[in-house]
Amino acid sequence: MELPSTTLAQAVEALASLPGVGKRSALRFALHLLNQPPEEVQELADSISKLTTDIKYCRICHSISDEDLCPICSSPKRNQSIVCVVENIQDVMAIENTQQYRGLYHVLGGVISPIDGIGIRDLNIASLIDRVREGNPSRVEEVILALPTTMEGDTTNFYLNKQLQPLGVKVTTIARGVAIGDNLEYADEITLGRSILHRIPFDKF
């Protein structure tokens, strides 16, 4: 589609770089913005621009935060002896939404993936080891690995476990099994197999 204005074409191209947004949606966004009050459009531009300049990361867990320490790391109500290791900030939000976890987090910023050129040094792994070794902010008794069940996630789990075991910390992973509400017949074999293998006493459920 040929656009009658290079300014519009540039905006469409930039908007089409958003995930799941094609040229048609990007054009719809741009034409919508053209009909909005200029100050609202400027506000959108500014808020996007600020993502590159104003976002800070928590000194301890590497989650995003307005302060030096994120609200979770600085909360006296959280159990500071448990650290849940996740791939990214989305995962922190997903676990927080369950309201089932009261410990702290550690955001790796990815998983080990040689194909994508992501190695151990590209992730927040050294700071996790230091955190457990030095007891920062306080003594860590358990590390929960909550990484994705992909080859990369498993590699990272394996590496972290190897580094953490000598420090005398308990290392656990989140339970995998048939999702609540799902029919057994539609669960994949590996998931169903794991949920039988790791069955739990009925009174603990």
Next chain:
Amino acid sequence: MELPSTTLAQAVEALASLPGVGKRSALRFALHLLNQPPEEVQELADSISKLTTDIKYCRICHSISDEDLCPICSSPKRNQSIVCVVENIQDVMAIENTQQYRGLYHVLGGVISPIDGIGIRDLNIASLIDRVREGNPSRVEEVILALPTTMEGDTTNFYLNKQLQPLGVKVTTIARGVAIGDNLEYADEITLGRSILHRIPFDKF
């Protein structure tokens, strides 16, 4: 969902104002942008900002344009004696994509809608009348009304026809009928009725 950063929350809120984008998609956009190179994010912000400052409108047809005159109005290849009246720029693009029309356009910028407070003075109607009366850029022989088939569109059609008829110009509207590829049984009654009423000689099809 509570976000751990006000900068992020503001970006999510601004992105959620785009048409068809909810809070969840907006969050996905914002977190995606956080993982992009800062210069790319800044480019997106700049291109959105430029929509408020750099967009110009064609002096004759009010379509968007980089120049004082849009490429269509300034093209010697277009038939300047036919003007197609449309609601907005999207409609210009849709008709251009058919490659069936070689005349000029006139973008009204909306249709008459008392409920939304859009009156005759809010639309590019006076400039259309002037354009036909003064023969600008050249003598107009036919005005094609291609407005939406809504009550507001019909009202606007009726008003424009009343204004244009005394100027001795031919006023037409685009054909309405059963879309090509559609089954007759699924067409709505009004559309099917019109397509029978306005049937055309077989050799002209």
